[in-house]
Amino acid sequence: MLIRKLTLASIACAALVASVVAAPVRADDVKAGDLVISQAWSRATPNGAKIGGGYLTIENKGSAPDRLIGGSSDVAASVQVHEMSMENGVMKMRPVEKGLTIDPGKTVKLAPGGYHLMMMDLKAPLKQGDKVPVTLEFEKAGKVTVSLDIEGVGAQGPAGASAGGSGMGGKMDMKKMPDHSGMKM
Template sequence: MRKTIHRLFAATLAGLLLAGTAHAAEISVTAPFSRASAPTAKAGAAFLTVNIDSGSDKLVSASSPVADKVELHTHLMEDGIARMRPVEGGIAVTAGTPTELKPGGLHIMLIGLKAPLKQGESFPLTLTFEKAGNVTVTVPVQGPGARAAEHDHGDHDHGKGHEGHQH
């Protein structure tokens, strides 16, 4: 009986150790940026590109201390008018296909800005993925008409499991 318990314990321990070495999909976020806002603006937006090294995941929400509320949005054409609408169910991220959140398409809305977004400053943005958990990035604020990140500073973040870590 004792040998059986020891074997069961050893098999369980070995299984746990092997499970811990399995590859977890890694999320990378590149080229984050935002646009400077007018002094009286109550909303802003953030843009970025998300990649996953294997499998798939879903960006389900975002948060930032610079706004009261943060939503995932898209642009839709309704009766010839472009309108922004919240994305229902999250934004899919699939290996081999960068997911771009950019002006005129998918983006992150910062609603109820606590202060204007000023060119040359930056702010933290936490992205929450269904499987990978939270990934926090630093978003530089560019000029009001910026269409893309001026340059990638190489300080993008990666998420593994439920924790993001910064390089």
């Protein structure tokens, strides 16, 4: 009887720990096989711009690696995976020829200044507030469509993300600051 109580207590405890530790999939996250894609966004582009970047986070919850090999979108002639890097003090950008590997249990963030999606030969400008569908192609998980939230021209991250803790892409929202006008010094 004591062993049964300990076993039930152990199972309950393990279930509680698993529910707390396991990261839930948010409503705006997209699953593709063992991959979870989140925080998909882009920057608005000026009229006449022929290229645009796409940024997102990919988490591999599986036990085998997968590879982002490309993509497509109705807003661009092609969507490629690119990398920016510094070489001898010079910023260089190039396509990732064999795709971007997402190792099991790891998260890869496509962000300005690093790995990103490059939307080539845009058919129209990307406008702040719009949502742009992009179909990503993975070696194992196959094709999955995500929606890029188009942020402002100089955005550093998606709206609502904790960049600098303000949820404003590093900008502080002064309207949300507490009112300290009644404090005595």
